[in-house]
Amino acid sequence: MSFKSEIQRRRTFGIVSHPDAGKTTLTEKLLLFGGAIQEAGAVKSNKIKKGATSDFMEIERQRGISVATSVLAFEYKDIKINILDTPGHKDFAEDTFRTLTAVDSVIVVIDVAKGVEEQTEKLVQVCRMRNIPIIVFINKMDREGKDAFDLLDEVEQKLALKVTPLSFPIGMGYDFQGIYNLWERNINLFTGDSKKNIDDTVEISDLSDSTLNSLVGEKAAVTLREEIELVEGIYPGFDQDSYLNGELQPVFFGSALNNFGVKELLDCFVSIAPTPRPKASEERIVAPDEDKFSGFVFKIHANMDPKHRDRLAFIKIVSGTFKRNTAYLHVRHNKNLKFSSPNAFFAEKKEIVDTSYPGDIVGLHDTGNFKIGDTLTEGEILNYKGVPSFSPEHFRYINNADPLKSKQLYKGIDQLMDEGVAQLFTLDLNGRKVIGTVGALQYEVIQYRLEHEYGAKCSYENLNVHKAAWVEPQDEKNEEFKEFKRVKQRFLAKDKQGQLVFLADSKFSLQMTEQKYPSIKFHLTSEF
Known part of the structure; x- marks a missing residue:
């Protein structure tokens, strides 16, 4: 196969959502439809030790949450699909932000009962900043939740997206009968009490066809016709260029746990999602x-x-x-x-x-x-942009709890910090090590991994720091910078790359320092 056609058949995307919206389950079902796995792991059940296929760290299996981005690849209809399943928990948001630099498009998963949640808003904001094409999947339709139109309004308002439904639910919760697929003009019906089996898909190109009444019943058929008429009247038609430019977002409804609406999402995804896109480097x-x-x-x-x-x-x-x-x-x-x-x-x-x-x-x-x-x-000097380190929000001293294992502890901290799990600062004054994280849960993960992967034990001590600000002086030799280093000596540290960092103990103290030393710039991300 030629180089150009290999590029054309690649689709690399990330799945993002608030915790518990069903992101890992959706990832698994995409793999199932892609033929990459034969059976799905029981994601939530700790009794079954299989765990979700994409959660491979021991701590993820115990907690039932994803704490690291997994990379999964499979072939579907001769398209090579690369999925990056990201952590939903806000304590691991930094990993997700970095992953979004490596994807060409994104699927956002929303829980039908909870609607748009805080973490989803932040992640979608990052996608919009980068004009990443987004598809929205509204999950858990087999449970009682918000009305479909209310949800679409919420997605438009809270996420500032312009949506176009490409599938629409027939009922919801106990009345959920299936999905009408506007993209392919057919109906998927739920069958049986277990609601696990999908009946054959029925082609219905014309909703006024009386077959619809016999399939879903008179009442549901009337409602569906009205709703689809409304959808086609209110929302713009799907336009692939607008989607690829990040200006229009298709919406699908379904239930990942029950395999419902997932195949429709996947079929549409492989035909509309972008192939690998150009990327900006500094040069x-x-x-x-x-x-x-x-x-x-x-x-x-x-x-x-x-x-x-x-x-x-x-x-x-x-x-x-x-x-x-x-x-x-x-x-x-x-x-x-x-x-x-x-x-x-x-x-x-x-x-x-x-x-x-x-x-x-x-x-x-x-x-x-x-x-x-x-x-x-291959030899050219290029530096790709957009993989920042953010200022942490929590700071603690890290102490060695087993003096015989100090070598293992330092090796472990060194390697985990390279992963970007957290950031390490060494105080100028006394050389003590401080770990800064975006969320408190990361301290547990570090402690757990140090013990189980490196055989080292650590304890923490609280440290009152509001923000870490990277210091960029106009001139290292001028008197103002020397005075700043003398006066603020207690609050200065080096990060892992040897950059000077000011650990401000309050918002006020950071503002005052900025005013007092105008020739020094203070950055809250380390990519400057």
């Missing part, structure tokens, strides 16, 4: 069909296999082809590296691949060369 815009390879690291995962202490750097390929055993330039280190066993993924299953194309995600074994945001190329 220029790089198109996927360029001959020369380039890609960037958007995630690092330590101990994918706890027996082997391996670290994997996940690379999104932007242009050209990535070949095994070929030397590529690591731009930040300015040195060439070769990779003998690049991996493609299916949750924790990995396969060695010889050639990968734009849109693909490749895992490279890493001995500590990579950090998030690094670029690999």
Whole structure:
């Protein structure tokens, strides 16, 4: 197959939502329809040790939440699909924000009963900033929830999206009978008491056809005709260019747990979703069909296999082809590296691949060369933009709880920080280590992983810090900067890259410092 046609058959997307909207279940059902797995894991049941296919860290299985982005790939109708299943929990939002730099489109999952929730709003805002094409999937239609039109209004108002329904529910909760597919003009019916089986799809190109009455009953048929007339009257028709430019968002209804509406979503997705898109670097815009390879690291995962202490750097390929055993330039280190066993993924299953194309995600074994945001190329100096570190919101001292294991502790902290799980600051005054996280739950994850993956124990001590601000002086030799360093010595630290950071103890203190030292810039993200 030619290079161009390999690019054309790639679709790389992320699934985002608030916790518990059914994101991991939807991921699993997409894999099921794609023929990639034979049976779905019981996601919520801790009694069944299988767990969701995409949750492969032990702590995720115990908690029933996803704490790391999983990468899953499968083929469907000769289209190569790469899914990035992201954590929904707000404490792991940073991982999700970084993942959104590696996707070409997004599916947003919304719970029919809860509607649009806070975390969904934040994530959609990031997608809109980057003009990422969005498809909305309204899940759990087999439960009682909000009216379909109310939900569509809520999505438009709260998420500032312009929606067009491509499927519509027939009833809801106990009265849920199926889905009318506006995209393909057919009806999918629920059958049986278990509501697990999908009856054959019935073609209905004309809703005034009397067959509809015999299928869903007189009352439901009348309601459906009225609702579809309303939908076609109020909402704009689907236009692929508007969708690809991030100006129009198709909406699907269904129930992922009961396999309902998932196939419709997948069929429509493969025909409308974007192929790999050009990406901006600091130097220029790089198109996927360029001959020369380039890609960037958007995630690092330590101990994918706890027996082997391996670290994997996940690379999104932007242009050209990535070949095994070929030397590529690591731009930040300015040195060439070769990779003998690049991996493609299916949750924790990995396969060695010889050639990968734009849109693909490749895992490279890493001995500590990579950090998030690094670029690999065939020789050109490129730096891809948009993989920031945000200022943490929680800060704690980390102490060694087992003096005999200090080597393991420092190695563990070092590797987990490279993953971007949290950020490490070393105080200038006394060298104490401070860990900053976006959410408090991350401290538990760090403690758990240090003990189970590195055999090290740690304890925490609270530290009163409001925000970490990266310091950028106009001139390091001027008197103002020297005075700032002398006066604020107690609050200064270095991050993992050796950048100077001011740990402000309150919003007021940060504002006062900015006013007092006008020649110094304070940044709340480290990508400046």
